[in-house]
Amino acid sequence: MARVVYDQEMMGIISLLGRLTRARIKDCFKEEDTIYCIVEKGEIGKAIGKGGVNIKRIGQIVKKKVRMIEFGDTPAEFVKNLIFPTRVEEIREEDGVVEIVGGDKRTKGLLIGRGGENLTFLNKVVKRFFEVEVKVV
Numbered sequence: 001m002a003r004v005v006y007d008q009e010m011m012g013i014i015s016l017l018g019r020l021t022r023a024r025i026k027d028c029f030k031e032e033d034t035i036y037c038i039v040e041k042g043e044i045g046k047a048i049g050k051g052g053v054n055i056k057r058i059g060q061i062v063k064k065k066v067r068m069i070e071f072g073d074t075p076a077e078f079v080k081n082l083i084f085p086t087r088v089e090e091i092r093e094e095d096g097v098v099e100i101v102g103g104d105k106r107t108k109g110l111l112i113g114r115g116g117e118n119l120t121f122l123n124k125v126v127k128r129f130f131e132v133e134v135k136v137v
Contacts, residue, residue: 004029004128013062021054023047026071027128031121034065044070075130082122086110098126098134111136 004027006014013035014028023043029036039047047068048055059066072078076093079100088111090101102108112119122134 016061017047017058020058021047021049029128030064034067035062036067036069036125038069038071041071041073044068071129075126075132078129079122079126079134082125083111093132096132098132100134100136102136108136 006028010028010030014025017023017028017037018025021039023046024040025037026040027038037047049057055066055068069084070081072081074093075098076091079098080091083100086107088100088107089103092099092101100111102111110118111122113121119134119136126132126134
């Protein structure tokens with residue numbers, strides 16, 4: 001698990017998210033024009049708000065797209081939450097590798113992304129919490 005250092009802007013966003021949503025924030029990071037927020041297990045409903053009101057409000061304040069992700073106790077559960085709403089046949093964990101069984105070509109394409117960018121992003125996020133590698137089969 002890599003050590004994570006937050007800058008002043010991210011600390012402010014984490015504080016804002018905590019105040020507005022009343023959810024426990026586990027991690028927060030920015031990737032391109034989107035802010036990703038990992039919330040503790042069971043807190044996703046509180047974080048999103050009724051009808052997505054919290055995400056919309058936070059998005060307007062920070063002028064960026066906001067995505068909330070629920071943390072999972074196991075790497076497989078966390079990967080399932082990360083790729084939601086994409087449906088896959090199976091997610092299994094063996095010997096430090098989380099394998100996503102995609103099923104059809106379209107689903108595999110969505111998971112891998114152009115030039116492997118989605119898969120690279122998945123691996124980067126999962127490695128913040130677990131010492132595993134994510135693969136699509």
